Amino acid sequence: MKVLIIGLGSIAKKHIEAIRKQISNVKIYALRTGSSVTASVYPNVINVFSFNEVEFETIDFVIISSPTSKHFEGINICNQLRKPLFIEKPLFSEITNKTEQLVKDVTLAQTKTYVACNLRFLDALKTLKNLVQDKRINEVNVYCGSYLPDWRPNADFRKVYSANKEMGGGVHIDLIHELDYIYWLFGKPVAHRSFCKSSSSLEISAIDYANFIWEYSTFTTSIVLNYYRRDAKRTIEIVTSEGTFLANLLENKIFYNGEVIFQSEQKISDTYDAQMKYFIDFITGSQTSFNTIEEANSILKLCIQD
Template identity: 55%
Template sequence: MKVLIIGLGSIAKKHIAALRKNWEVSVYALRSSAKSNSLDGVTDLYSTNELDELQFDFFIISNPTSKHAEAIEKILKYKKPLFIEKPLFDKIGTSNQALISRINNDKIPNYVACNLRFLDCLQEAKKMIAGLRINEINSYCGSYLPNWRPDVDFRKSYSANKEMGGGVHIDLIHELDYLYWFLGMPKKSNTKFTSQSHLDISAVDYANYLLEYDGFCASVILNYYRKEPKRTLEIVTSQATFVVNLLENKIFENGKEVYASSQKILDTYEVQMNFFLKNILVKDDFNEFNTVNEAYKILALCMEN
């Protein structure tokens, strides 16, 4: 099996590691410059002219979000499955909608990678609340951007720079994604974005969403500046209050622990890749699970302000 990766950063390395755990694969990377750092076991390519003869089985798009559309354009003609790192794009608009239409018209299998859908506690929580009367949902994710990539100046990362497609609302789109996965699209939404913290970056470092559903509201708060990480989902139902601790992979019901998993968030990359490969390359049946169509709806919700 051959795969071409466009964008060989930290997230790509996680996908490569996940691939190699269970699959025999030859990995190639389309590089933007001959000066780019090479990675052991990855064959570097420097021109799209080199792609024709290699006959790739699928493509991974994991370059900066602002360059996703350009990368997809380069390889769309091959009509091979696409594994696209979230978020799908850095903006909404007619050009990106046209690109999605081309993917659909050519019936190209595709998946937008939101690995938290494969986190045990979220999968269990989805089952636990099925059929319950929900009164309120609160989703929170706060962490400290300088700690994300300790060996890199965070101010130079795409996350910190608006012009590169960064921003906490885009980086942490997972929260909106899993709420969509749980509940579907809200009837109405209100948002507030700011960039006023001590981090002094151009990208949004605080996002607040209020999502209105039939009979209840869901709030989502995201930030880049919390030094003690916190990632939780609180679901208040008529029967009980459930608190999902994503960092610990646990669920509490009315304060009592009712579920715990030893799975680490890093493990979800392997589960996700196995799901993608088994459903697209083996079964040729993806059942519309987080395709570009879904991902674009979530992106549109994410970008509303």
């Protein structure tokens, strides 16, 4: 099997290792910016510096893991070549007429696509989805808060993408996972609104607090995201007519009325392996479509359009 990866940042390297766990004999190409003199080298990955260097007829699938602002270009070129696409979230950095047309073009071409939201593969969330399937839900509360300077301890957090509005960063985009899994659990809301701001002690230009309210026919979901909480917390609480489920995603546990009813040794990092296994099974025909470009575009609209 041959794979092309567009971009070779930290997330791309996670995908590379996940591929290698699924496929023993794989040839991986990385499309890089710059030149062969300045580009870094990753073990057993072949650097290329233009699409012209790639023999697309031999490529089995493409991973789009370039900066979000570059996704449009990569998706557009690869769609013309009808190659399956594994696209890192978020899908785009903005919604425009051009991105809307591209989504339509990809869908009409029947190009196989998956937009990577690996929390869908977390044991606690998969189990929770089954547990609440037939419950009468009254209220859902989602919270994800962590401390941005701790994300990359060896870098100046004010200079990274996440902290800079000008680079398309912001907690609402970085943590779109939370919006994604609520969409996965409950579908598209009938109404939605949001409040976002940047005024915390981090003093960054990007949005560092976001609160989304999604209304469903019988309940409302509140999703709170922030960059400034030092004691990280990532939870979803589902209040039903019979009792309350609380999933702690950092610990991969589920509580019901305060008692542990499920726990898993799986780490969030393990979900990258499960995600890649799904995608490879999908493009080889043994799995159905899941979080396609069309679905991910709907979620992105809920994220950045009020």
